[in-house]
Amino acid sequence: MEKIKQNALVQKVGFNRIVLIFVLLLMYLMFGLLTGGAFFGFSRIANALNYAYFLGFLSLGVTFVIATGGIDFSIGPVMFCCALVSGYSLTMYGVPMVISLVMSVLIGVLFGTFNGYLVAYWNVPPFIVSMASMNIAKGIAAVFTKTQSVSWPQSSTEDGWYRNFVSVNGFPIGLIVFLLVAVVCAVVLNQTKWGRYILCLGSNEEAVRLSGVNVKRWKMLAYIICGTLVGIASIYFVAAYTTVQPGYGDQYNNEAIAGCVMGGTSMVGGLASISGTVIGVFIISLLQQGILALGFTKEYQYIITGLIVIAAVYADVSARRRKN
Amino acid sequence: MGEVILTMKDIDKSFPGVHALDHVDLEVRKGEVLALMGENGAGKSTLMKVLTGIYKKDSGTITYEGKEVEFKNTREAQDAGIVIVHQELNMLGHLTVAQNLFIGREFKKGIRIDDKKMNEEAKKLFDRLNVNIDPKETMSNLTVGKQQMCEIAKAVSFDAKVIIFDEPSAALTESEIEEMFKIIRDLKKKDIAMVYISHRMDEIKVITDRVTVMRDGTYVGTLITEECTKEDIINMMVGRVIYEDPKTESAVPKDAPVVLKVEHLNAGKMVQDVSFELRKGEILGFSGLMGAGRTETARALFGADPKEGGDIYVNGTKVTINTPQDAVDCGLGYLSEDRKRYGIVVQKTVAQNTSMAFMKNFMKGIFIDKKKEKDVAREYVDALATKTPSVEQLVVNLSGGNQQKVVVAKWLARNSDILIFDEPTRGIDVGAKNEIYKLMNKLVAEGKSIIMISSEMTEILRMSDRIVVMCEGKKTGELDIAEATQESIMNLATREIA
Numbered sequence: 074m075e076k077i078k079q080n081a082l083v084q085k086v087g088f089n090r091i092v093l094i095f096v097l098l099l100m101y102l103m104f105g106l107l108t109g110g111a112f113f114g115f116s117r118i119a120n121a122l123n124y125a126y127f128l129g130f131l132s133l134g135v136t137f138v139i140a141t142g143g144i145d146f147s148i149g150p151v152m153f154c155c156a157l158v159s160g161y162s163l164t165m166y167g168v169p170m171v172i173s174l175v176m177s178v179l180i181g182v183l184f185g186t187f188n189g190y191l192v193a194y195w196n197v198p199p200f201i202v203s204m205a206s207m208n209i210a211k212g213i214a215a216v217f218t219k220t221q222s223v224s225w226p227q228s229s230t231e232d233g234w235y236r237n238f239v240s241v242n243g244f245p246i247g248l249i250v251f252l253l254v255a256v257v258c259a260v261v262l263n264q265t266k267w268g269r270y271i272l273c274l275g276s277n278e279e280a281v282r283l284s285g286v287n288v289k290r291w292k293m294l295a296y297i298i299c300g301t302l303v304g305i306a307s308i309y310f311v312a313a314y315t316t317v318q319p320g321y322g323d324q325y326n327n328e329a330i331a332g333c334v335m336g337g338t339s340m341v342g343g344l345a346s347i348s349g350t351v352i353g354v355f356i357i358s359l360l361q362q363g364i365l366a367l368g369f370t371k372e373y374q375y376i377i378t379g380l381i382v383i384a385a386v387y388a389d390v391s392a393r394r395r396k397n
Numbered sequence: 398m399g400e401v402i403l404t405m406k407d408i409d410k411s412f413p414g415v416h417a418l419d420h421v422d423l424e425v426r427k428g429e430v431l432a433l434m435g436e437n438g439a440g441k442s443t444l445m446k447v448l449t450g451i452y453k454k455d456s457g458t459i460t461y462e463g464k465e466v467e468f469k470n471t472r473e474a475q476d477a478g479i480v481i482v483h484q485e486l487n488m489l490g491h492l493t494v495a496q497n498l499f500i501g502r503e504f505k506k507g508i509r510i511d512d513k514k515m516n517e518e519a520k521k522l523f524d525r526l527n528v529n530i531d532p533k534e535t536m537s538n539l540t541v542g543k544q545q546m547c548e549i550a551k552a553v554s555f556d557a558k559v560i561i562f563d564e565p566s567a568a569l570t571e572s573e574i575e576e577m578f579k580i581i582r583d584l585k586k587k588d589i590a591m592v593y594i595s596h597r598m599d600e601i602k603v604i605t606d607r608v609t610v611m612r613d614g615t616y617v618g619t620l621i622t623e624e625c626t627k628e629d630i631i632n633m634m635v636g637r638v639i640y641e642d643p644k645t646e647s648a649v650p651k652d653a654p655v656v657l658k659v660e661h662l663n664a665g666k667m668v669q670d671v672s673f674e675l676r677k678g679e680i681l682g683f684s685g686l687m688g689a690g691r692t693e694t695a696r697a698l699f700g701a702d703p704k705e706g707g708d709i710y711v712n713g714t715k716v717t718i719n720t721p722q723d724a725v726d727c728g729l730g731y732l733s734e735d736r737k738r739y740g741i742v743v744q745k746t747v748a749q750n751t752s753m754a755f756m757k758n759f760m761k762g763i764f765i766d767k768k769k770e771k772d773v774a775r776e777y778v779d780a781l782a783t784k785t786p787s788v789e790q791l792v793v794n795l796s797g798g799n800q801q802k803v804v805v806a807k808w809l810a811r812n813s814d815i816l817i818f819d820e821p822t823r824g825i826d827v828g829a830k831n832e833i834y835k836l837m838n839k840l841v842a843e844g845k846s847i848i849m850i851s852s853e854m855t856e857i858l859r860m861s862d863r864i865v866v867m868c869e870g871k872k873t874g875e876l877d878i879a880e881a882t883q884e885s886i887m888n889l890a891t892r893e894i895a
Binding site: 260264265266269270272273276277279280281282283284285286287343344 | 699701720721722724725726731733738739740741742743744745749753754756757760763764765767807811
């Protein structure tokens, strides 16, 4: 085992990520065999993926926040708020499609800025801030839509082109966009000043502050990046499902955070891996599909993702303890 | 000499990549104080952690009271009578003294905690140790010294037969240390064996009976304290002779320009109306006892904590410093006494820590120029003789002295001209200490100016050109190195303030 870990290629890719990829493949095989082969096949995978991209964007977003040592429990409901408010404007007030999509992202940015400002400048704990803004997002969405669910246009309609973001005639455009955005995120996190400061302050905020760095600004930025990605996630949500109902969205928090921590991003901040998050998200959505394919209901999947979060965080905590 | 109570033989312990303990022996006798000495990283703490069950040894035997033992955790060691008094105090500030002493084993009356009985028991304990502390007092109201006494009392209350002191004097004033020594002498009479870990040579000479020296995870030897000199011990620790000559006169010309002038600085109780000047190429020592307000002065000056008033002039120009950012822009750099918390980001590399204060100098467009970052870091690793396998090593893997050098590199990379060294050698071994001194002398020779806060008298007298002495938040005096003596400094540091 030690020998494998010392291998140059393994070190480059990262041992944990290789393990994760194996887990992913194993799960795929397992589900495939359990369902008697029904699970295999390109169209099946591509179809399943369509419903996973939004989760991917949420996970990428929350990775930045967790990298600072913070947490955001508002991502799911905020995503719903984006989709509901802009979707309601589209269907009831005749706002053009392009503007609605832009609105979706902007609402995400607004919430990110709000969360980030309170956390960074007012020193309100991120847990509290995001819990509160989760409810605010739900409330705004419900008030704005008069608690009606919103149906975005179907593919056949004139405005249905937005659904092409996910796939065109079975070609997974969404996968390409998602991977591109992930690459951008990885570059931001590892190659730019933004990412450097976000990771450093997640590791030791006081030392960074005493180095003359405006830590508040960079901390807020992490939440804004998260909000932006939540906005994008909302577009991918409606492009896959078209219908959104006010009052929901919390269940995706857990799944997004699970994808993130499973990929090796540490809940105490300072360590984050975008590629890990990407693989983590794939594992979560595969699990989701697998559970459904085996004939269980969605609720089982909540239980399992909940347990995964605990297991992943426990693994991180105990790895740290061993190091010390 | 008393009989042997504890023997550690052939103790071996490896961590991935490090052979932390290489067949180490240790022998402690009843009623003696055994000094355990060695540079940082020599393996003292690891050895004590193996003894008390925090680490599991790879091989070797521990014999305690004639039986071979292997404790699984500190609790087991405690129950057997082996207790550590830690350098950091593990006290809950908002509880009373008695509640702290008996935490985890409170006396109960039914399901209620019996505070009255705990106070009585604590009183008995303190009487036995001749310590005057009110058990009902809230812990945070005690001085650090008294809190340390409580730690010792707590150790004794476990019916300890072996007490390990891990740098117990680090935060104590001279008189508090004296008081602690009184207790230690008392415990000796009660036949308790003690292991005393400290870097302070004078204390070793005063309080210990034998000295066991470790170096690089190996056992070097044991000396009878009375029969050896300070130099003997140091030679065993480092394998070389160290000279500690005090400076006799200032190296700074009288007409050197003033680079920093602070007037009437105020920040809470700990910084009251402090004024001083710093000249180019000067090392200005800040002396005083623990809690004199030196660190607070530095932090207020640097913008790390808010200040209530005061004017600051850099190179003759009045500046506003409200945040560390302002201070850094003015050319100030602050090296905290607590490197791990305030100086470095341990989970990042040497290179990343070096560039941290001056990121904009390491950018190529929107991207970080990692090549330049590493090149510059390498330059400073060479210039400061930092011991690290590469600049991509995580700082957490470096020793204290080398971590300190990384912090220095950070400020040099930022072109800071005024450096505040707050206890620059705390927790650093003798060899690395000398390197830090050399480095500071080199920096001032190159035209940088240094404010050095230090609690070590020898350090103050050896390094400073001028000395500012503080006491209870006020500046009580300023001495030129030519006229400064230990006595004159101590006099100012303990002066009664009306």
